[in-house]
Amino acid sequence: MAAIDVDSSTWNERVLTSKVPVIVDFWASWCPWCKRLLPDFDSLSNQYAGRLTFAKVNAETSPDISSKYGVQGLPTLKFFCGGRPLAEIVGYVPRSELQKQLDTMLSTYQDCLEQSSTMKRAV
Secondary structure (H helix, E strand, O other), X not given: OOOEEOOOOOHXXXXXXXXXXXXXXXXXXXOHHHHHHHHHHHXXXXXXXXXXXXXXXXXXXXXXXHHHOOOOOOOEEEEEEOOEEEEEEEOOOOHHHXXXXXXXXXXXXXXXXXXXXXXXXXX
């Protein structure tokens, strides 16, 4: 599954209410490190299909989202689970390091789901 493009009109549906965790790549067309990250990001989206959704937000055309989540440097990858940002990677990282960090983030995913379901039951 290829990475999906997200903007202000699709943010809530594709990221905040997603049933699976989402890794969001905040990028810009003028950013050389963003361009270098893109092939690995797209390739890994296929490897993690079904376990992790890969989304891309153009920081130039969706500055409201970037600002709301405190994105100050590009590229920035933010990991969302249950509509909450739980982790981030700022700057370019090689594919092997990115994969290692994604695996670490996914181990957090179970805790996130358990917390979300516990909060729903308590209400």
